[in-house]
Ligand SMILES: Nc1ncnc2c1ncn2[C@@H]1O[C@H](COP(=O)(O)OP(=O)(O)OP(=O)(O)O)[C@@H](O)[C@H]1O
């Protein structure tokens with residue numbers, strides 16, 4: 364069983380697939396899934412995307428860097444929204460980030476992160492990598508290594524990594540296991556090359572799984588064969 368995990372969630376888990384904003388039902392489902400894993404005493408760090416609000420590249424009339432800043436701020440909005448919802452559900456949560464100075468957001472400090480985990484808090488790392496031109500997948504890889512996670516779990520809308528995008532190609536074939544090198548060399552677009560490279564360099568295993576299947580996350584942590592496992 365994995366005891367220390369970094370969970371990367373697509374922003375769309377807050378809105379429902381291909382939708383924008385926040386959907387109460389989707390967030391309630393998410394909270395219940397998180398509550399189940401917190402109950403097992405797992406130390407949980409989270410990175411959330413902002414596809415439900417803004418992706419820099421989709422803001423066509425905005426300068427690249429500003430678009431990306433808007434995207435990163437979107438991840439802070441999602442993190443605070445989740446913190447508030449989680450706490451109403453009894454999940455103790457702290458949001459940490461380097462990009463904003465708000466009373467509800469704490470600075471990232473390694474010693475404090477360990478204290479939060481030991482006190483049973485979920486830690487949401489908001490604001491991506493703090494730099495434009497990256498994505499929250501890369502942020503998730505960095506935070507997973509920094510927090511010395513046992514595993515990085517990318518919880519998304521598809522069942523794992525396929526040889527091509529399964530949303531576009533009906534005949535796409537799923538990998539149960541794949542190496543970092545194959546994922547990079549085959550150009551599989553489920554995660555950025557930067558994210559795969561960081562995980563490869565620091566030997567951080569990755570599981571990609573479908574978050575919308577109930578108990579998938581918990582089952583993956585309990586070592587069932589769920590999703591796709593990325594390894595050296
Ligand atoms: N080889 C592949 N295997 C699996 N999924 C793939 C592949 N190539 C592209 N995808 C697509 O990647 C998507 C998952 O990526 P992700 O969860 O990061 O979504 P996103 O839209 O980038 O997230 P966000 O909402 O945070 O911006 C899947 O829905 C799938 O359509």
Ligand SMILES: O=c1ccn([C@@H]2O[C@H](COP(=O)(O)O)[C@@H](O)[C@H]2O)c(=O)[nH]1
Pocket residue numbers: 374411412413414417418419420430431432433434435436437490491492493494495496497498499500501502
């Ligand atoms: O390190 C980062 C992370 C994110 N961004 C910007 O935010 C949006 C939302 O992130 P997703 O991973 O796509 O959900 C992204 O499109 C970038 O515009 C960033 O600049 N730097």
